[in-house]
Amino acid sequence: xxxxxxxxxxxxxxxxxxxxxxxxxxxxxxxxxxxxxxxxxxxxxxxxxxxxxxxxxxxxxxxxxxxxxxxxxxxxxxxxxxxxxxxxxxxxxxxxxxxx
Amino acid sequence: xxxxxxxxxxxxxxxxxxxxxxxxxxxxxxxxxxxxxxxxxxxxxxxxxxxxxxxxxxxxxxxxxxxxxxxxxxxxxxxxxxxxxxxxxxxxxxxxxxxxxxxxxxxxxxxxxxxxxxxxxxxxxxxxxxxxxxxxxxxxxxxxxxxxxxxxxxxxxxxxxxxxxxxxxxxx
Numbered sequence: 001x002x003x004x005x006x007x008x009x010x011x012x013x014x015x016x017x018x019x020x021x022x023x024x025x026x027x028x029x030x031x032x033x034x035x036x037x038x039x040x041x042x043x044x045x046x047x048x049x050x051x052x053x054x055x056x057x058x059x060x061x062x063x064x065x066x067x068x069x070x071x072x073x074x075x076x077x078x079x080x081x082x083x084x085x086x087x088x089x090x091x092x093x094x095x096x097x098x099x100x
Numbered sequence: 101x102x103x104x105x106x107x108x109x110x111x112x113x114x115x116x117x118x119x120x121x122x123x124x125x126x127x128x129x130x131x132x133x134x135x136x137x138x139x140x141x142x143x144x145x146x147x148x149x150x151x152x153x154x155x156x157x158x159x160x161x162x163x164x165x166x167x168x169x170x171x172x173x174x175x176x177x178x179x180x181x182x183x184x185x186x187x188x189x190x191x192x193x194x195x196x197x198x199x200x201x202x203x204x205x206x207x208x209x210x211x212x213x214x215x216x217x218x219x220x221x222x223x224x225x226x227x228x229x230x231x232x233x234x235x236x237x238x239x240x241x242x243x244x245x246x247x248x249x250x251x252x253x254x255x256x257x258x259x260x261x262x263x264x265x266x267x268x269x270x271x272x
Binding site (some may be wrong): 005021036 | 107127137144155164165174201202208217220221223224225231232245258262
């Protein structure tokens with residue numbers, strides 16, 4: 001039977017993978033996907049804490065995190081589409097000017 | 101036992117997400133990872149979280165990602181240097197970022213190792229959907245309404261930013 005610590009360690013590992021993805025990858029889509037990995041790692045720890053304390057708030061905050069993730073994905077992908085239309089590139093290094 | 105299966109599946113799929121060149125494969129692997137996380141939510145007696153994980157995350161958000169990836173149609177990263185090297189083996193700030201991520205994992209593991217023995221979930225779980233709904237619409241009703249405003253703003257912003265600017269001389 002896994003304990004709370006096991007779930008928190010798994011959550012930490014997933015969060016680290018997401019952080020490494022944001023740092024290492026040079027592709028805007030993959031960076032957004034890495035942010036989704038990080039949000040899900042946090043969701044896992046919220047659910048584990050809610051289960052450990054026997055409260056319902058753990059699942060409710062997962063609901064709110066998912067709405068924020070949906071909004072972030074929609075706006076982020078719209079920005080990616082607008083940037084791609086200007087530069088024909090998904091590399092963040094291509095977007096160094098504030099105006100073009 | 102199931103915990104280790106789902107946990108290993110989530111970790112491996114997430115690692116492959118950031119190691120893939122093709123964003124389509126990344127999105128599909130991330131859906132696999134979300135499925136494993138949904139199984140973990142079921143193990144944690146949270147069927148509501150498991151269901152919305154599949155329906156909203158894997159079903160809606162990831163399909164939005166997949167749609168944009170296929171719309172942009174860029175199966176590979178751009179520059180020749182990026183094409184030649186594997187994403188995990190690039191020099192400079194990226195390697196530094198990977199080292200910082202490992203340091204973050206070390207810090208989190210150190211913090212968790214000092215927390216002492218923890219419970220193995222002896223409380224009675226809250227699994228009923230009616231209890232979740234009751235709390236959501238009484239204690240968190242204001243936050244719920246604010247969330248709807250957030251979604252509206254995000255929708256308007258996404259439409260505004262992704263809109264193609266009108267060409268000069270072209271009629272609307």
